[in-house]
Amino acid sequence: MSADPAPSEPPVLRLREEDHVVVATADLPVDAEIRLPGVQAFRTTAPIPRGHKLAIRPVTQGGQVLKYGQSIGRATAAITAGDHVHSHNLGMDLDEREHEFGTARVQPSFPEGRDLPRTFLGYHRPDGRVGTRNYIGVITSVNCSASSANMIADQFRHTGLEEFENVDGVMAITHQSGCGLVPDSEGGQMLLRTLRGYANHPNFGGLLVLGLGCEMIAVNQLVDGLGLPEGAYVETMTIQDIGGIRATVRAGVEKIQEMMPRVNEAQREPADVAHLTLGLNCGGSDGYSGITANPALGYASDLLVAAGGTSTLAETPEVYGAEHLLTRRAVSPEVGQRLLDRIEWWKDYTAAGEGTLDNNPSPGNKTGGLTTILEKSLGAVAKGGTAELTGVYEYAEAITAKGFTFMDTPGYDPVSVTGLVAGGATVVCFTTGRGSVLGCKPAPSIKLATNTPMYERMHEDMDLNCGRIVDGTASLTEVGEEIYRMIVEVASGRETVSEELDLGQDEFIPWHVGAVT
CATH class of the missing domain: 3.40.1400 (Ribose 5-phosphate Isomerase B; Chain: A,)
Incomplete structure (x- = not known):
């Protein structure tokens, strides 16, 4: 299970002791004083937008910049404490990651005494599967x-x-x-x-x-x-x-x-929650995604896996640079290698289109505070919690393994979710920081907001505000359990906000690959 990030007195969030950067939790003016334990006090050298990164120690040009305790890129110019760290001074780190197989396997346990549901109300099909909706x-x-x-x-x-x-x-x-x-x-x-x-x-x-x-x-x-x-x-x-x-x-x-x-x-x-298959997806991410909604969803994913269910992470271009964290969780070298093979396929695929995997993040992601694909990926994999990786699937392939799994999909939201549902996802959880309004059918989509200002602005399109974690009004564990309860309620028939708007039919978009003659 994920741990809560350590709060700090100034309006910044420090994720790991070894990090070079913190995340601003409010707009910071130039010359604002920042005091953190174990770090010499410093002042901001530029305005820092909410959700963006602020250096807390110097980094030489070409040096790695750490966030989440992992490299999110290399400094393209010398960075000093108090600097705004973003596209103007942070670039891609092309070093190869060390890939280990099965060295960090965890089997989450279901907490006792928390009154968390183990059953939902579903439609029992002749082959033993259980649906969460009943469409024609x-x-x-x-x-x-x-x-x-x-x-x-x-x-x-x-x-x-x-x-x-x-x-x-x-x-x-x-x-x-x-x-x-x-x-x-x-x-x-x-x-x-x-x-x-x-x-x-x-x-x-x-x-x-x-x-x-x-x-x-x-x-x-x-x-x-x-x-x-x-x-x-x-x-x-x-x-x-x-x-x-x-x-x-x-x-x-x-x-x-x-x-x-x-x-x-x-x-x-009534049906056991072990019959549920949860699709994990994100879109319109921001600097809070990897701090609030994604790890809270990861906690909920671990709860479902501990109860015997299945959850599936997707969006291969958005685990690039963090795949080494997933291979360490693989139940076998074969499962881990299958993920690495899909990463290599993507490198060839993007190169054929005269692109690279580090073309991501999108302009909206960058406005929200994300700088490199490494930073985005490290936050994105948090949706998968801590459970061991039991299976890796090609796009739209039937998800048959229990536990935490991965499906190879693009990062484009509707195409990715289409693949997950085709694989058997009966509920989808979708995190967003900028405000994606994607709906889904026939599997209901639960929209999780990463920050409170966006939730308040777009509350009619969001099911849950995970920004309370960084606001200090709820813990990651509390929000994670809230997401899990909502998954069970929605599986039992509760309408999501996108279902209230009858969204989802137009979001069926299969991935098109290959020549059309």
């Missing part, structure tokens, strides 16, 4: 059928569900591909995995698979590989066979109306 999906094999799928789903968006209280809605699952992409290619297989993962997701009680009729990834090709459990309710249609868009929409609406009573028969029943 209209999934497209090709973009050519996307508009028709949306028209079908839209017929049920605001009406038609009144008498079916156990049906959460009808969701169109559309995308930009399915033809012109060789099915056996890496990109084709990735798309098939994603579509099959959604089609076979425990949060769907019924499914209509819709195609055009002449595409490369055909309806039967999609359905034949699903491996659906006995009793699953699936219908298929192609626009060309039905007789065009209008006829298809009429027929699709009729098929879903026929599904409704049967899907509605499912009712929430």
Whole structure:
């Protein structure tokens, strides 16, 4: 389990004794005096924005700058105590990290006497899995059928569900591909995995698979590989066979109306939290992300793992530079090497596009106080808590291992979350410092704010304020337990703020890799 950061009397946060920098918890003017234990008093040499870094000891040009006790880059100019440390004087540290396997394995224990829930109310499926929602999906094999799928789903968006209280809605699952992409290619297989993962997701009680009729990834090709459990309710249609868009929409609406009573028969029943798979994601990060929401979510992740559940970290470009911390937690050299192999794939992939992995952070991240991908990654991996790493998966691959796992995805929020849900995530926790408004279906997304000012400004889009940790009004442990309780409540049917707005259908965005012919 993560430890609470040590508070300080001045408006700065010191994370480790050996760090060269602290994080400002308020806007600091030039010439503000800073006093910290074990450090000679100094004054700020420039204004320091809230969430940004402030040097507490000198660093020579070319020297490593430590935060979280790890290198976040090298000084591109001499740094003195009191300096603002950011893009103007901090650059990438390209030194190779030392990769050890299994030297820091931890199996978190579930705390006794804390009255933390061990069960939730879910939808039990015929194959033993348990869903947290009960949707009907209209999934497209090709973009050519996307508009028709949306028209079908839209017929049920605001009406038609009144008498079916156990049906959460009808969701169109559309995308930009399915033809012109060789099915056996890496990109084709990735798309098939994603579509099959959604089609076979425990949060769907019924499914209509819709195609055009002449595409490369055909309806039967999609359905034949699903491996659906006995009793699953699936219908298929192609626009060309039905007789065009209008006829298809009429027929699709009729098929879903026929599904409704049967899907509605499912009712929430108690289930062990071991049946939950939690997706861990972040977007619009800031200087507080690795201090508040991310480690608090990591604490909640450890609680779920200790209770027998599964949590999955993602966003490979945003663990780059911190992957050595994850390999130390691997249950075997094979699991650790699988993560390193994905990092190497990404180096080749970005190089082919004339980029590098250290192109990150984004402009918004930098405005929020993050400078290098190393700093961002060290904060991002905190979402994974401390539990040992039991599995590493390719994009949209089915998550089968229990415990803490990792999935290879891009850092782009909707693409990453799409992969996690395709892998089987039944709940998603999404941390944000700048204010990302991403929603998700069919898995509910819990939005965790890293700082209080953003939460207060965007409280209608955030589920929980983790900024209280740095405000000093709640501990990391308290917020971590609060997140865990919220995960169980949402899994049991509590609506998230993004669900209240009916967000998530348009955020289904599979990762596109490979040539389109």
